[in-house]
Structures are given as structure tokens and as C-alpha cells.
Amino acid sequence: MQETPASMNTSVFEDTIARDQRIEPRDWMPDAYRATLVRQIAQHAHSEIIGMQPEGEWITRAPSLRRKAILFAKVQDEAGHGLYLYSAAETLGADRTDMTERLIDGRQKYSSIFNYPTRTFADVGVIGWFVDGAAICNQVPLCRTSYGPYGRAMVRVCKEESFHQRQGYELLLTMMRGTDEQRAMVQDAVDRWWWPSLMMFGPPDDDSPNSARSMAWGIKRHSNDVLRQRFVDMTVPQAEKLGVTLPDPGLRWNEERGHHDFSAPDWDELKRVVSGDGPCNAERIARRRAAHEEGAWVRRAAAAHAAKRTARSRRGAAA
Amino acid sequence: MTDEDLYVDGDGARWAFGTGFTDPLHGIDQTVPDGVDAEDLAACCLALGDDALVSAQRLAEWCTRAPELEEELALANIGLDLLGQARLLYARAGRADGTGHGEDAYAYFRDPEDFRNIRLAELPGGDFAFTVARLLVLSVWRLAVCEALATAPDPVLAAIAAKSVKELAYHRRWAAEWTVRLGDGTEESAARMRAALDELAPWLDELLSDSTAARLGAEPAAVAARTRLELFHVLADAGLNRSTDVSPLDTSAFLPGSGRNGQHTPHLAPLLAELQSVARAHPDASW
């Protein structure tokens, strides 16, 4: 096969993006596009997997069997979403074992939000409402991302996650109709999760060095600040209905902009948590590492059995 | 076109998404029929419900600790099935025993001595080999029981059993495949499987002599014979049988007492303390 000139590859690639068509796994793509995607998809997949931990701790303690089933199914979905995303990354030549190793030795990141602890069962509700709500704001546009397998994985994730946010909000509604103690638990959880949730959208646009290129390549469809604004506008009326106060004295409707004004989160805190110094970073990674290492004998055994089975069937065929 | 339109109406059509969910008890009269001993029925539902709840709790402990991500999904699916069975059985127990209790009254507000699960279910989680071995035994046995109960004289229990049969057949398949993989895989995995089988052997007799469901159609001797035979075949495939005897596990170290009478190991109390912690800390709360 003759080598295609690089310039021709580039123009086909750029033309495909310009026509809002999808890049597919075996297409030529610039190395930096591939690397950016692998980093972003791996980070997204890791977030789903690490994100199982803060809520997963409450499955065995859920206070009703109905809540137990809902939470068990939700956390299981997150494992599934992680797998859809690893599957998309593998189409780019990334290897899941390799990505897992990069996660547990800190070379690849996951969403900073999962480094905060879950203190009461109200946190389960607030995570569903805020964290899954923010995730939906981020992910719905990604259904149209320029890389085909990533977009298709996001379609499936978004479809499935619509229940995640609703179950959280419904739990909070129920708790707000319960005892004073429960209402206090909900407000406390809202106070703790509001700012970390705003940080989920990443640093402000003027401090987000890779954003412009990702937007030009159609990997990202909206800037961090646009999505953050969308989340705030969506959440304010939901908080009113619920009867909780969002912990930002600067939060108010701006008639002129047609959006809510809100205060900036503590970006230094985001930097600290992203760089590994959040309340639960070490614990989250230790758990993931332990599961990976303690499962090694199981994975090896299954592979050994498969190899023996293949050998036996070859011998059987030869005999 | 907005993003939302695109993913709902455009790409969405490409996917096969789940549609419609069935209520296993739809259209079934909840009255306990004449000729069914309500006390027997309640005891049977409670015992099988407790087995399922305690097993589901042990499986939930695997969450975020499974040996591979795909197995997270498998273990959670099995746990969710068993949790679903427990909920249906508790609802039936509440009707049959005349208290009208809901599922949560049974799960959260009984003490260890009031639980009626067999002790095998409450033993601590152990390693993956122990989880596989225990699930194999429990699902083979429970499948035999539920197949018999699918024609029980109580139509609600029969419907719950018929639904459970489909789920348990899958659990048995998952556990049997893993038993063979681990038994045949590496020296380490075979040793771990053998250790797991040794550990659960003393608790097997409680299961095989259980007569909880006898008066509703699950004849203990038949259930026991079938359980032994199926275990024998799976363990033979896995190279784990100790002898050619159809009683594959050494039950001579049988431990007296029975969870069916509320006699439990020390492992049940901490399991329940965790399960019930939030519910009991806020007894007036609604969730």
C-alpha cells in the first residue's frame, strides 16, 4: 500500500471535523488529537470507577430496601459507564490495564469531586442531584463529540444517567418531608457539595490552556464557564422547590444577562485536590489499587484456564 | 437542533434501550388461599427472604473490590436479584403472618436471633474463591427449592419462586463457570477453591436437611439429592472432587444448631448492625 502524504491526511481529517462528521477508530488522526482523546476518555472512565466509592460505601447501610436496590443499581451503572468509556479508549490503542496502572500510580487523573467524603445518607441524594446533574451538563454535549466511539458511549451513558439525578432529587424531597433532623442533614450535605460541584466543570476559561484546541477539534462542544452557568441556572429553581439554601450569598438572578450571577469557587482548593491533596485522594486510590492487585490471581487463573482449554481442544482435534 | 434533541431523537434510535418492566405479581390475588397454613407460609417466606437478604448484603460488600470491572457488574446483578427476591418474600410474609408488616420492618427492626437465614449465608465474605463456592452451593440449592415452589399452593409464593428460578439459573451458571475456571486455572486458584470448599463443608448439612419449604412442596430429600448431584458434576468438571462419591463435600464436621431456629454464628450481628445502622439511628425518618 502506498503511503498517503501527511498533508492529504491532515486535510481529510480537518475536512471531516469541519463538516461535523465523526472521526472513526481506524481513520488517520493527528497524534495530539489521539493523545488528547485518550487522556480525556481515560480520565472520564476513571472518574466513573473512582466515583463508585463515595456512594458505594452506603449500599450496605441504606436505610430502606428500596433505597438499597436503587443505590446498588446506580453504583453498578457507574462500573458499566466506566467500561463503556474504557472500551472507547481502547479503540484508540489505549490498553485498559495500562490505563488502570496509570490511574493508581497517579499519572492519570479523575474528577476532583470524588475526593470528598460522604458523611451522611443525605450525601447520596445530593451527589445524585448535584454531581450527576453536573455530569449531565457536561456529557449531553459530548454525545456530539467528534470522535465516534466516545460520542456513542456518551449517548448510552446519558440515557442511563437520567435516572441517577432523579433518584437523588427524589431522596432529598422525601427527606425534606421527614424530620427536622433529616432536613438539617440535607442542608448540611448541600453546603458541603455545592462548591466542589461547581469545580467539576474545571478551571475558568481564561485558565484552561487546552480548552481552545479541544473545542477546535470538536472534542469539547462548550467551554467550562458556559457549562457551569448552565448548571447553576438549572439548579437554582430546583433548590427553591426543595426548600434548601445554596451556600452562596452572591447568588442572584441577573435580568440583563438572563442568567444567575454566582461567586467564584476557591480555585486554589481545586488545584490542591486535583494535584492529590484532597480529603480522600489517598484512600480512593488505595482502594482501587487493592482491588486491582488482590484480583490479579483471579484474572491469571481465568487466563490460565482459557489457555489450557484451547490446548486441550487442539489436542482433541489433532487426535 | 439542540444537543438534547440530537441524543434523544437522533442517535437514540440506534440503540436498543430497555422497554417496559413487568411486575411478577401483576394480577395475582394476595389473599392467602384456603388450605394453605398461613404460619407455614410466613415461616417459609421469612427464611428464604432472610437467606436472600443476607446473601445480597455479602455480595454488596464486594462493591469496588471485584477482581475485574466486568465482575463488578456480575456480582451486583446477582446481589440485586437476591435483594429483589427478599423484598417480595418479606411482603408475602407480612401478609401471611397477619402483622401487615412491610419489607423494612423485617430487614431493619429485627434482632439477630429473630433472623431465620441459614448460617452459610452469613459467614464473612472471604476471598473470591469463597464467594464463588458459596454462591454455587446456595444457588444450586435455592434453585431446586424454587423450582419445587413454583407450583406451591400459594399463588403469590409460586409466582415469586417462578421469577426466582430464572435468576437463580443464571447465578448457578456464573458460579459453576467460575468454579471450573478457578479449579482448573492455576495452582493457587485450585488451592483457594479447595480451601473455600473445606470452609463451607461443615455448614452444608444445615442446608441439605432444611425442611422450611417442605409443606409448600419442596421435599427436603429430593432437594438435597439434586443439590448433591449438581455439585458433584460441577466439582468434577473443576477437578475438585475428593472422591467419586456423589456426596462431594465432607459434611462429617457438621456443626449443630440452625439459623432456621435463630441460632447464628457471631458473624450475623455485625452484618446486621451495619445494615440497620442508619435506619435505627433515625427511627422516625422517612426515606
Next chain:
Amino acid sequence: MSPTSKAEWPLYEVFVRGKRGLNHVHVGSLRAADDDMALLHARDLYTRRNEGVSIWAVRSDTIAASAPDEKDPFFAPSGDKVYRHPTFYDIPDDVPHI
């Protein structure tokens, strides 16, 4: 699977038939040690919501795929054979059932 892969289990591609009358559709991939495990994993991962009536799992390294570089020799030649399409033919509106 690339020869440098660290993974213990090979990659499988999964295809699900959503309901009777439809084709199997590619839904993604997973890792499994053997074919039996691949089917169970596919069931647990891709049909948690009642999505399927049939599953295929195929080892990714056994799939023969056309190369994007050869897109033109493969697919362009069928592009101009307009006579294969029913709209190529002019039939008066008043001819029934055609």
C-alpha cells in the same frame, strides 16, 4: 490485541439484537478470559435494562476490517451506479403498485 498489551484477558466486541426482527448492532467491547465469560459479561454489561434478545461476542482480533486508506477503492465504485436505485427509473404516477 497489540503484542505489548499488559491485559490478562483479550478484548471482545459485543453485538446485541434489541428485539426480534432487528439486526444485531455493535454496542461496544469488553474483556473476558474465554467465550463463555464474554457472553456472561456482555449480558451483565450491555443488557442491564432489558435491551436485548440475543447477544454475539466476537474476539476483536478475529475481525477482518477494511482499512480507511482503502476507502475509495472499496466504496467509491458503488457510488455512481445510480441504476441500482429505484429512484433512477421514471414511472408515470398513474401506474399502480410499482
